[in-house]
Each structure stands twice: as structure tokens, then as C-alpha cells.
Amino acid sequence: xxxxxxxxxxxxxxxxxxxxxxxxxxxxxxxxxxxxxxxxxxxxxxxxxxxxxxxxxxxxxxxxxxxxxxxxxxxxxxxxxxxxxxxxxxxxxxxxxxxxxxxxxxxxxxxxxxxxxxxxxxxxxxxxxxxxxxxxxxxxxxxxxxxxxxxxxxxxxxxxxxxxxxxxxxxxxxxxxxxxxxxxxxxxxxxxxxxxxxxxxxxxxxxxxxxxxxxxxxxxxxxxxxxxxxxxxxxxxxxxxxxxxxxxxxxxxxxxxxxxxxxxxxxxxxxxxxxxxxxxxxxxxxxxxxxxxxxxxxxxxxxxxxxxxxxxxxxxxxxxxxxxxxxxxxxxxxxxxxxxxxxxxxxxxxx
Amino acid sequence: xxxxxxxxxxxxxxxxxxxxxxxxxxxxxxxxxxxxxxxxxxxxxxxxxxxxxxxxxxxxxxxxxxxxxxxxxxxxxxxxxxxxxxxxxxxxxxxxxxxxxxxxxxxxxxxxxxxxxxxxxxxxxxxxxxxxxxxxxxxxxx
Numbered sequence: 001x002x003x004x005x006x007x008x009x010x011x012x013x014x015x016x017x018x019x020x021x022x023x024x025x026x027x028x029x030x031x032x033x034x035x036x037x038x039x040x041x042x043x044x045x046x047x048x049x050x051x052x053x054x055x056x057x058x059x060x061x062x063x064x065x066x067x068x069x070x071x072x073x074x075x076x077x078x079x080x081x082x083x084x085x086x087x088x089x090x091x092x093x094x095x096x097x098x099x100x101x102x103x104x105x106x107x108x109x110x111x112x113x114x115x116x117x118x119x120x121x122x123x124x125x126x127x128x129x130x131x132x133x134x135x136x137x138x139x140x141x142x143x144x145x146x147x148x149x150x151x152x153x154x155x156x157x158x159x160x161x162x163x164x165x166x167x168x169x170x171x172x173x174x175x176x177x178x179x180x181x182x183x184x185x186x187x188x189x190x191x192x193x194x195x196x197x198x199x200x201x202x203x204x205x206x207x208x209x210x211x212x213x214x215x216x217x218x219x220x221x222x223x224x225x226x227x228x229x230x231x232x233x234x235x236x237x238x239x240x241x242x243x244x245x246x247x248x249x250x251x252x253x254x255x256x257x258x259x260x261x262x263x264x265x266x267x268x269x270x271x272x273x274x275x276x277x278x279x280x281x282x283x284x285x286x287x288x289x290x291x292x293x294x295x296x297x298x299x300x301x302x303x304x305x306x307x308x309x310x311x312x313x314x315x316x317x318x319x320x321x322x323x324x325x326x327x328x329x330x331x332x333x334x335x336x337x338x339x340x341x342x343x344x345x346x347x348x349x350x351x
Numbered sequence: 352x353x354x355x356x357x358x359x360x361x362x363x364x365x366x367x368x369x370x371x372x373x374x375x376x377x378x379x380x381x382x383x384x385x386x387x388x389x390x391x392x393x394x395x396x397x398x399x400x401x402x403x404x405x406x407x408x409x410x411x412x413x414x415x416x417x418x419x420x421x422x423x424x425x426x427x428x429x430x431x432x433x434x435x436x437x438x439x440x441x442x443x444x445x446x447x448x449x450x451x452x453x454x455x456x457x458x459x460x461x462x463x464x465x466x467x468x469x470x471x472x473x474x475x476x477x478x479x480x481x482x483x484x485x486x487x488x489x490x491x492x493x
Contacts, residue, residue, distance in 0.1 A: 096383050155432045
């Protein structure tokens with residue numbers, strides 16, 4: 001009977017995690033303290049996944065009287081010795097239990113597999129990027145510490161890893177004023193320093209595994225935005241300490257905000273490979289302060305679907321920074337996240 | 352960058368410069384510095400293994416040509432960065448993505464406003480957002 005109670009509790013945690021994720025995606029407090037919010041997101045994801053697997057497995061190993069984890073061991077031992085059919089239960093119940101157990105184990109395997117695959121895809125994509133950059137990119141005195149790619153479309157990104165790289169396009173150099181470029185480079189440096197890519201990988205892999213799930217897509221977008229906000233914060237903190245071009249009066253938040261806005265209105269061309277350079281040349285015209293309309297992408301090729309409001313949210317946060325959450329609230333969030341995960345683990349282990 | 356990387360780059364530049372497939376000797380001639388024949392051969396072999404160069408038999412010699420144009424490779428780099436497929440599998444943290452439509456108009460207005468108010472004095476943070484629709488403003492938190 002204990003396992004059935006466990007299963008109910010675990011199922012409740014799983015459903016509750018999804019509910020909380022939806023609520024958290026709509027909440028406004030995360031942008032006050034992105035780091036705490038991201039921790040809570042990770043805890044919700046981990047606890048939700050473990051609880052969903054645990055609930056299924058708990059039903060599968062019901063009436064063993066040993067707890068979920070212990071039950072799995074017993075079933076495993078029986079499978080090894082071929083005694084699984086020696087149940088007293090009616091065959092239909094046994095069949096239902098085996099189905100649940102198989103579903104639980106499959107779910108765990110899928111979650112693990114997508115994480116591994118996402119990681120492999122990331123490693124491979126980065127290697128390719130590094131090889132291409134070695135052949136194509138060059139340095140530029142305008143962007144110290146960054147690699148420059150000869151392309152008129154504005155882009156700035158970082159390639160995390162042991163040999164990390166910051167990459168900007170010529171279009172970016174044309175688009176931004178020197179102080180804005182300094183702010184952008186600092187933002188990317190913040191990503192690299194804090195290894196924000198590792199924060200995002202679980203959410204990336206989940207989205208690949210369940211592309212139809214709206215909760216997961218929403219979670220991914222929310223966390224990605226929080227990560228950008230965190231990098232904005234770090235960049236602002238680091239900026240005054242760095243040596244800046246003396247000719248510009250620098251208000252870091254303002255420069256970063258202006259850079260974001262310029263990127264937002266610069267326009268990227270959504271062209272297939274090879275054609276990018278041609279249409280990209282048109283986008284180059286949308287240079288700094290020209291007030292030109294961004295080149296529209298081909299019909300139906302909405303570039304993201306998810307970035308609506310991303311720049312707006314970051315800019316308004318930079319220019320009118322909301323006060324961070326009080327210390328004790330942040331501590332409460334950290335404790336809640338820890339309790340959530342350890343609670344699920346306890347439920348799984350305890351008899 | 353390491354020496355091998357520099358050589359690969361220099362040799363790709365030679366291959367990209369011409370339309371025809373080149374022999375090792377022809378690549379050597381095109382290089383700015385003089386290199387041993389075997390060195391050039393080794394680097395070309397590496398480039399072929401990485402898929403950046405293709406080679407074809409021509410009698411007893413190999414001829415090399417780039418697998419794709421320089422522009423195509425640049426386009427590949429940028430497509431990954433701009434992430435236009437909507438899949439950030441590479442988990443590249445990028446600065447920002449441009450938008451179109453109504454949001455772009457709002458952003459353009461805000462940018463014009465910021466550029467106008469370049470002088471910090473007499474510029475209250477609130478005034479900056481005067482032109483913004485209220486739904487874009489973050490709520491003033493206590």
C-alpha cells in the first residue's frame with residue numbers, strides 16, 4: 001500500500017511542477033532576481049522529471065512493501081531469475097503494473113538520452129564553429145578580444161568551452177557605436193565566465209525531446225531570457241571597471257540598451273544558405289541611425305516565434321531596473337528549490 | 352592560433368582564389384611564403400579530411416578544390432549564430448535577435464528617443480519611456 005501512496009504523492013509533485021512552471025513563466029518577480037528564478041526553474045524541472053518517472057515506477061512495483069527504489073531492485077532480481085510470473089495477483093493487474101513500470105523506465109531512458117544527445121550535438125556544433133572560425137575569422141582593433149566575421153548582418157555571440165570565443169560580424173561593427181560595442185562584448189564575456197550555456201542545456205534538450213509541448217517551449221524561452229538578463233546584469237557590474245574609450249561618456253545600462261535596440265531594428269535576412277550573403281548586403285543598408293525598415297523575411301519564416309518582447313523586456317529592465325528581491329526572499333527561494341528536489345529523492349528512497 | 356591553423360587558412364585562401372582545381376605544386380606557388388612540398392601536401396590532406404577541400408585524381412597527381420565557397424562558409428557561421436531555424440541546439444548564447452513588425456517599430460521609436468536624449472542631464476529615466484505603450488513598461492515595483 002505504501003507504494004500506492006508514494007505514487008499518488010509523486011504524481012502530485014509532477015503535476016504541481018508543471019503548474020508551478022506555468023505560473024513561474026508568467027510571474028514578474030523573476031526579472032528582479034534572475035539567478036534565484038533560474039535555480040527554481042532547474043529544481044522544478046529536475047523534481048518534475050524525477051517525480052513523473054517515480055510515480056509510474058511506484059505503481060509498477062506496488063505491494064512489494066520496500067519503497068520505490070527497493071521495489072525496483074526486487075523486480076530487477078526477479079526478472080533476472082525469471083520469477084516474474086509467480087505473482088498472486090490476477091494477470092490483468094500484473095499486466096497493468098508491468099506496463100507502468102516499462103513506461104516509467106522508458107521515460108527515464110528518454111530523458112537521459114535526450115540530455116546526452118543534446119550535449120553531443122552542442123559539442124559537435126561548437127567544433128564545427130571553431131573550425132570555420134579558424135579559416136574565416138580575423139581580429140579587429142575595434143573589437144579587442146573578439147573574432148570578426150565578414151558578414152554585413154549584425155550578430156554577436158559567444159562560443160563557450162575551454163577555448164571560448166566571442167564572435168561579432170562586420171555588420172555589428174558598423175551598427176554599433178564604440179561604447180555600445182564595449183557593452184555587448186562585456187555581455188558575451190559574462191556568458192562565458194558564468195558558463196550560462198550549461199544552464200540552458202537541460203532546457204534545450206527537453207525542447208528537442210518534446211517539440212510539441214507548450215509548457216516546455218515556454219519554459220525554455222523564459223529561462224533563456226532570464227539567462228540574458230543575468231548576463232546584462234553581470235556586464236553592467238563589470239563595465240565601469242574596464243578601460244573604456246575615453247572619448248565617450250559611458251552610462252553602461254544605456255549603452256547596452258541602445259545596442260539591444262539597434263540589433264532589434266537592424267533586421268536579419270531569413271535566406272537559405274548561400275543566399276544569405278546576397279540578401280545580407282541589403283540588410284547592411286539598415287545601418288546605424290538610418291531609420292530604414294528591417295528587411296522582412298520570407299512569408300511563413302518567422303525567425304523565432306519566441307523572441308516577441310525579449311528585447312523590449314531587457315531594454316525596459318536596463319533603463320528602469322526593478323529592485324532586486326530582498327535577501328531573505330532570495331534565500332527562501334534557494335531553500336524551497338533544495339527542499340523540492342530532496343523531497344522527491346526522499347520519496348523515491350524511503351520505504 | 353597555432354601554426355597548422357594558419358597554414359590551413361592560407362591554403363584555403365589560395366584554393367578560394369581560383370575556380371580551377373589545383374595541384375599541390377600550384378597551391379605552393381600561390382602561397383605567400385615558401386613551404387616544403389610535403390608540408391603543403393599534409394595540410395591539404397587534413398583539409399580534405401575535415402571536408403573543407405575536395406580532391407580528384409589527375410593522372411598521378413591529386414587536384415584540390417574548395418568544398419564550398421568562402422561566402423557559403425561565412426553564411427553557415429552566421430546562420431548558426433542568428434539561429435534562424437529556431438533550434439538553438441548549439442546553445443550559443445547570442446546577444447540579441449532582430450525582430451520585425453510592430454515590435455520593431457516600437458523599438459525604433461525607443462532608440463530614436465534614446466539617441467535624442469544623448470545628454471544625460473535633464474533626462475529622467477521615466478521620460479524615456481513616454482512614447483511606449485503601457486503594455487511594454489515594466490510595472491513599477493515597490
